[in-house]
Amino acid sequence: MDVLVNPTESSLLRFTTAGSVDDGKSTLIGRLLYDSKSIFEDQLLAVEESSKRRGDAHVNLALLTDGLRAEREQGITIDVAYRYFATPKRKFIIADTPGHIQYTRNMVTGASTADLAIILIDARLGVIEQTMRHTYLASLLRIGHIVLAVNKMDLVDFDEAVYNKIVADFQAFAKGLDQLPKVTPIPMSALNGDNVVDKSEHTPWYTGPSLLQHLETVQVHSETAADEARFPVQWVIRPISDRKDAKLGNLHDYRGFAGRMASGTFRVGDDVLVYPSEMKSKITGIHTFEGPQEEAIPQLSYSITVADEIDTSRGGMIVKANEPTQTSQEFDAMICWFADKKTLKPRSRFHLRHTTNDVRAVVTDVLYKVNISTLEKTTESKEFALNDIGCIRLRCATPIFFDPYGKNRTTGSFVLVDEQTNNTVAAGMITHSLVDAGDEDAEVAI
Amino acid sequence: MSAITHLQFLESEAIYILRETAAQFQKPALLFSGGKDSIVMAWLARKAFHPSRLPFPLLHVDTGHNFPEAIEYRDWFVQEIGASLTVGLVQKSIDDGRVQEEQGYNASRNKLQTVTLLDTIEENQYDACLGGGRRDEEKARAKERFFSHRDGFGQWDPKNQRPELWNIFNGRKQFGEHFRVFPLSNWTEMDIWQYIRQENIPLPSLYFSHQRKIIERHGQLLDATTGIIPLHDEEKPKVKEMTIRFRTVGDVTCTGAVESTASTIDEIVAEVAAARQTERGTRADDKRSENAMEDRKKEGYF
Ligand SMILES: Nc1nc2c(ncn2[C@@H]2O[C@H](COP(=O)(O)OP(=O)(O)OP(=O)(O)O)[C@@H](O)[C@H]2O)c(=O)[nH]1
Ligand SMILES: [Mg+2]
Numbered sequence: 001m002d003v004l005v006n007p008t009e010s011s012l013l014r015f016t017t018a019g020s021v022d023d024g025k026s027t028l029i030g031r032l033l034y035d036s037k038s039i040f041e042d043q044l045l046a047v048e049e050s051s052k053r054r055g056d057a058h059v060n061l062a063l064l065t066d067g068l069r070a071e072r073e074q075g076i077t078i079d080v081a082y083r084y085f086a087t088p089k090r091k092f093i094i095a096d097t098p099g100h101i102q103y104t105r106n107m108v109t110g111a112s113t114a115d116l117a118i119i120l121i122d123a124r125l126g127v128i129e130q131t132m133r134h135t136y137l138a139s140l141l142r143i144g145h146i147v148l149a150v151n152k153m154d155l156v157d158f159d160e161a162v163y164n165k166i167v168a169d170f171q172a173f174a175k176g177l178d179q180l181p182k183v184t185p186i187p188m189s190a191l192n193g194d195n196v197v198d199k200s201e202h203t204p205w206y207t208g209p210s211l212l213q214h215l216e217t218v219q220v221h222s223e224t225a226a227d228e229a230r231f232p233v234q235w236v237i238r239p240i241s242d243r244k245d246a247k248l249g250n251l252h253d254y255r256g257f258a259g260r261m262a263s264g265t266f267r268v269g270d271d272v273l274v275y276p277s278e279m280k281s282k283i284t285g286i287h288t289f290e291g292p293q294e295e296a297i298p299q300l301s302y303s304i305t306v307a308d309e310i311d312t313s314r315g316g317m318i319v320k321a322n323e324p325t326q327t328s329q330e331f332d333a334m335i336c337w338f339a340d341k342k343t344l345k346p347r348s349r350f351h352l353r354h355t356t357n358d359v360r361a362v363v364t365d366v367l368y369k370v371n372i373s374t375l376e377k378t379t380e381s382k383e384f385a386l387n388d389i390g391c392i393r394l395r396c397a398t399p400i401f402f403d404p405y406g407k408n409r410t411t412g413s414f415v416l417v418d419e420q421t422n423n424t425v426a427a428g429m430i431t432h433s434l435v436d437a438g439d440e441d442a443e444v445a446i
Numbered sequence: 447m448s449a450i451t452h453l454q455f456l457e458s459e460a461i462y463i464l465r466e467t468a469a470q471f472q473k474p475a476l477l478f479s480g481g482k483d484s485i486v487m488a489w490l491a492r493k494a495f496h497p498s499r500l501p502f503p504l505l506h507v508d509t510g511h512n513f514p515e516a517i518e519y520r521d522w523f524v525q526e527i528g529a530s531l532t533v534g535l536v537q538k539s540i541d542d543g544r545v546q547e548e549q550g551y552n553a554s555r556n557k558l559q560t561v562t563l564l565d566t567i568e569e570n571q572y573d574a575c576l577g578g579g580r581r582d583e584e585k586a587r588a589k590e591r592f593f594s595h596r597d598g599f600g601q602w603d604p605k606n607q608r609p610e611l612w613n614i615f616n617g618r619k620q621f622g623e624h625f626r627v628f629p630l631s632n633w634t635e636m637d638i639w640q641y642i643r644q645e646n647i648p649l650p651s652l653y654f655s656h657q658r659k660i661i662e663r664h665g666q667l668l669d670a671t672t673g674i675i676p677l678h679d680e681e682k683p684k685v686k687e688m689t690i691r692f693r694t695v696g697d698v699t700c701t702g703a704v705e706s707t708a709s710t711i712d713e714i715v716a717e718v719a720a721a722r723q724t725e726r727g728t729r730a731d732d733k734r735s736e737n738a739m740e741d742r743k744k745e746g747y748f
Contacts (some may be wrong), residue, residue, distance in 0.1 A: 011449060064585075068586060078605060079589050082588050083581075083586045084588075105609040106609065109610050112611040113613075161735055235469045235495075237497070238498065239497050243497075245497045251497055259465075260613075262456060288496075289493035297450070297452075299455060300450060300458045301465075305495070351618065353616060364652060405453060414614070416550040422620065424610070424611070427611045
């Protein structure tokens, strides 16, 4: 059933699940959908039937999201599933991700667009390496809000002491992170629904909100209008026609830069800087299909015209004249390595995809790898294997224009693509620019 | 801070994907069935490239088992948005011996569409096909990327999808491979209807309540007006005149109707809000087995 939200007022929250294999992530999402009445009868019937066929002791709600044959056969999640539900207060997009370490790349896929992460812990096992890995990744991706779901409380008699110890252990680990997210711990049983939608009678000692209450009200930071204006160009709209448009007049000379406002705002008349040429110009029009607009706001798509004949196209970017980006051919970045058959090491070459740009890049150095359990930086090995996380230095064939990831998720992120297979093999977040390539001392911290 | 509504977010995301598709591929096409999702997708494509015309054609894989209303609408819509149309005929695949038609009363050309689609893609050298699939439709679709890679045989490998991070879409491919791209991935059925209402998008009359001759088969309400579905002799007396509408519009043989008096968009929105069954619950093609959709997708289905 799809709740009728007011389409002119509803806000959107995107969240992801994380945690080790079998901690109950998919069950929790199934429970959330079920208890919020977002499941259709035919979906429930199908799940009941296949639970029965499998000989499960109870209706296995994880089957609501584990949609692939291989997932149902093995009872684990392999790839991220996206689910949607709404309450009268909010619309939600959920990414249910796999806990298995082999599929970390799919967890990162789900987390890269999330505003909040639910990190599950099996109350019997407490904080384990995979909890730490996912928490570290969530913080690296700058997810500002974490719900620490201490799950399977039914298996530890809803013992407050067990819960408190896990929360304390988690907080001790989280203190070591560079970027400390806001943590909201909740004791739960995903299987039985305790503290998922309604507050549970089994945890009288817990005074906080249920998971859904928290999700409905939490305020998350997303791209705000106050940030610096960034407009990556996707495509140039050139009608090449002498048709007359009712709102735009003769289309013969129309040349609009099409893209989506990544952050900040533009108004007609703003002085702008256009990459890659770094020429200055003025915005003469902000257009949508509906007609000319006064202002471009974050996340919406536009076609922008400027005063001068400026040479830019896909891969270029428009910013405010007094808010330039960093530009450099060489920079440092944190990466998560995804390939299982290949490794990354100094001199490895890739296609680097950053905003709408695609340039050749080479690894000039591996600075360190991170030991997930201790958060220590290690320099023993210069080779990244599957799921390794660490810091590398990259040199591109041409300069790219960017912000550090901590400042801007869109202009600070990139992926590396294998030159032979075309697979996406790494996720990257830019940390530092090297102004003068080759001169280590010229490094500027941003 | 300027907060945007969820429909604004979804619209902008879809436009972003449509522009990425035009920019990253040599020769894309937009799969157009005349159903509401492909109508919304084409509507968004018009917005994405305005004031230019669409930089790709609409592609209709025609099973020959059409509701006449859907074809009439298709031809009107293509004119209206100034697009060009390519049609791939399943009948041609049958005549050419590329596929064998299913026999019997439950025969459907739905599966055959895959061959016609792949042949049409190869013939025209399309390297990306935009589809109106939504992740809320079905559990295997819920797993699919926006940019979904297909190998040289048009197959999807669900266990080995490319990671898709942030808003960076990797459309790099080897010769002979192609992509399916789904700009409406994050939309729900309700979002589609609320958007149609907001934008005042005209729809084929099939979506609204009307009288139709119907035969009930395996709990499904199937069309008995067009004569496309063969009837058993004992079924013939059971054909009833009913007040129905369609929640999805596709091939006649696998599109089930629902009893409904909803004759305006507002009434449909209210009906969708109260529905206890998914829209795919009305589709015969998904009832064939638990993994029906995943299996068809692996072979190259939409
Ligand atoms: N007793 C109890 N069992 C639970 C609870 N939550 C989940 N389970 C069980 O734990 C098992 C694993 O649950 P899943 O939801 O598949 O775990 P997951 O975290 O999604 O696993 P992956 O996606 O493979 O990483 C299933 O048998 C669930 O029924 C709970 O709160 N209490
Ligand atoms: Mg799971």
